[in-house]
Amino acid sequence: MPELPEVETVRRGLTQLVEGAKVNTIDVLYPKMINVSEKEFKDVLQKHQIIRIDRRGKYLLFRFDNDMTLVSHLRMEGKYDVEPDGTEPTKHTHIIFHLDDNRELRYKDSRKFGRMYLVKNGDEKTLSGLGTIGPEPTDETLTFDYMKSIMNKARGKIKPFLLNQSNIAGLGNIYCDEVLWLTSIHPETQTNLITDEEIEALRKNIIAEIKMAIKGHGTTVHSYSNAFGEAGQFQNHLHVYGRKGEPCERCDTLLEKIKVAQRGTTYCPNCQRKVVE
DNA sequence: CACTATGTTCCCAC
């Protein structure tokens, strides 16, 4: 389940491996994965060079030398591998970019949930997910004033609020549970009742958590690995996610798991008290 | 075999 730190780790790995590489031909084994026809996908990208790989939230943006961008979202299980030409594709291999140096960039996805979108440079905003995406969780872009203004208007629960990518880019289920525990906020607390002090603490925890997770190359839950096939190390730092029934590290109360907006949610019933009107 | 869990986005109703 790649969230922002995992996607950033993939971006860095791919930059080392394929920045500057030229795509000779492309095999599209699962056409539903792309937003244009197989023919257009190939016609636009074949014989062109990947000049840079950017990231926005959980989206990867492959910049090509013809002013086109291939936007890629990994969703739950998507991953990229770079392999020598001619390696037998697995049943989870869906797109193969044959490079001109006897290597292949392969997109694999056991759930087939991932999607790729081909757009002109600058047209990224026309995509539903990217058009309304919120600020990146960094100290410069995620300001207290912004957080306060959107949180004071929100009447729903804080957890779905944080998962909404148009509020803040990049948080998923894992880091969401983590930052709420770190800030001692119950996931079902009504967003507009969170105090200014808590907003600032939450902001700081989000920024620090994402930064630390990127440093640790992301989380390994299920089958996540980066472009080099390395597992992330961040799972060693998780305080609540996947720890239902274990004692809270702050107060020893057993962690509980509930459903919030249909998502599994682990929290400490003692130090995360619900606040509602 | 039927059902459920999984994360995210999209769609619809209020």
Place this chain on the structure above:
DNA sequence: GGTGGGAACATAGT
């Protein structure tokens, strides 16, 4: 337009 409920995606696991 915010909010919530549910669908869809595809598969593995029970």
